[in-house]
Amino acid sequence: MKNKNIKVCIIRVGGTSCDVETARAFQELGAQTEIKHVNELVKQDSLLDYNLLVFPGGSSFGDHIRSGVVFARTLYAKLGKQIEQFIAENRPILGISNGFQTLIEYGLLPGFEGIGQQQPQAVLTTNNPQGFKCQWVYLKNENKGNCLFTNQIPQDKILKIPIAHSEGCFLFPPGKEKSLLQKLVDNDMLVLRYCNENGAFANQTYPANPNGAYHDIAGICNKEGTIFGLMPHPERAMYWWQEPDWTTKTHTTPYGDGKLIFENILNNIILTQKQ
């Protein structure tokens, strides 16, 4: 199997807005990529035609009630059975920014109790300090190899990828923080953490940690490593010319760090198909 045989579906609803850039990133790497409205997928009954699902960034349904919750409940109501089968077959799902909020609100991440769970076990809430933050951040890959989206990225590699959100502060329910963090670590579900440019963790201090996220958490995966959500936007760090220093720095590669994540999952889909 080659990248050109991989079918990626980016699910769109009213208010999603990063679908085109995300499609461009996968197309750059040769994958067949379609942007489908959730209602088209319901009509076609075709979710299982795809190798990879993506919930893109934006403000789905105007962020009504809570960011991501209406998208999550719409998916559950309209495509829940197909999504359940998709996950049971260990097919990967990526959620970027609002897509990550959607995965959390759906209960698919962290998903400690599996896919049947309907209540979220964490939240991506108001940034601390408050306000919409649109800036470049540094991230460290903390995963030890479980996550299918990062397992080929060296652990000491510092990634530079931008964020754009006002509700990206990852928190667990009060009083359960330590025990649930331990579960993340024990199951190798912790993936990306905010750090400074030298790789030192942010320790919940701004601006290295731009939103006050607990334990500097920027991205997590499920126990199986097949579902991955992150607040930063890798599709906005796909090419060198998207980087803020593109006019002053000499670039040795035409790509940015976001490419590593897209490339990583496509490589793993090929490997899985060969087995």
Place this chain on the structure above:
Amino acid sequence: MKCAAKIEVSLKSGHINSEGETTVCLLKELGYFVEKVDVSKVYTVIFQVSSMAEAKIKAEEMSERLFANPAKDNYAISVVEVVDQ
């Protein structure tokens, strides 16, 4: 029977109440020396049920499945019967 469930969702303590903080600042600008403003959302859901007990169960389910995230929200429910005029 028709009922109205009022579901009030508020932030758990320790969470940033940005709307409340902004409102405090504005009220001070307007000359009111307030200490704190708590903001909550109230959803009034009108629906048909066979009993008030069922209405409470349904409202509880709606709160847990949609309106409140237990990681950050508290919720309170009150249910009344609606009589059409």
